Amino acid sequence: MVAQSIAYSGSTAEARVRQAGLRPTRQRVALAELLFADGDRHISAEELHEEAQRADVRVSLATVYNTLHQFTEAGMLRILPVEGSKTYFDTNTSDHHHFFVEGENRLVDIDEGPVAVSNLPCPPDGMEISHVDIMVRLRPKKR
16 A cells, blocks of 8 residues: 555656556555655665555555566666675766765766777677666775
């Protein structure tokens, strides 16, 4: 059951889910409402699950993972692998790169325009490079 504070019928979240070609189930709409209500952001499945629990949206962590991956496949999100098992999702699907602040596990968009990448390796036969993601890792300067 979903909290009354999350509107379904005619909501922007429902329209966004439909526009992506997905069936607007209660859980998808509720998670979309949480994801997109406050503009662009970076979020992990665990963080979204915690937000859902606080909003009285009853959804399992597995459903959150599945929904985030469905939203990614539908073009609503970008997936950002950071650490071996840590993955973030970005609501800003435009081409842009990121800073990752180590120790804080925080992503920040790089807004300074295109980042030049040169000397890329040639892809194997029959393959082409579809996209290059750049993540610049940051840490405090040592004194």
